[in-house]
Amino acid sequence: NAGVTQTPKFRILKIGQSMTLQCTQDMNHNYMYWYRQDPGMGLKLIYYSVGAGITDKGEVPNGYNVSRSTTEDFPLRLELAAPSQTSVYFCASSYPHTLAGESYNEQFFGPGTRLTVL
């Protein structure tokens, strides 16, 4: 299993350009997530999806869009890139379940996309 894969690894955009960050997982996880990590900070949730066709906003959704047409793929779209979107973007997936009365939702992360907007 490749786990969670992300492309591209690096990208430089000019202000106002658009791009799509790709994320694919091969673990048949129903939940998928997009986070951003600014320098010296923890990760913040941008958008998440609980299954194909279902998406919802996280803590910092402004300037981004997502879609989830299949279980495996969860692309993140930046429409009008701004310098404030310079960050490292991580995709993650999980399979929430209950076992012996305990709720489990361990998240598995991709290697990240480093985006610079100039």
Place this chain on the structure above:
Amino acid sequence: KQEVTQIPAALSVPEGENLVLNCSFTDSAIYNLQWFRQDPGKGLTSLLLIQSSQREQTSGRLNASLDKSSGRSTLYIAASQPGDSATYLCAVRPMDSSYKLIFGSGTRLLVRP
């Protein structure tokens, strides 16, 4: 609102030393707490996950404890090695949301040969 804090922000130790990384959180209503390792330019690798009903988890030289009532977790690394140099992040999964992880800002660890 749940907040997660990690102190210190950076730590430098000589090889062989036992060390403790700290994580604190403001709301004890959590499902679990997860410790991650992040190498420069790389993604996050899950090290240990402690369910709220558990007190600790161990993996090799790593031991993580959880004291939910006091809002604290520690990651103990025994006999540190230069290969342990990385940023260590903790994250909690609050009970008010089944999906969300709230991350601390991490501790950058340098183990000197």
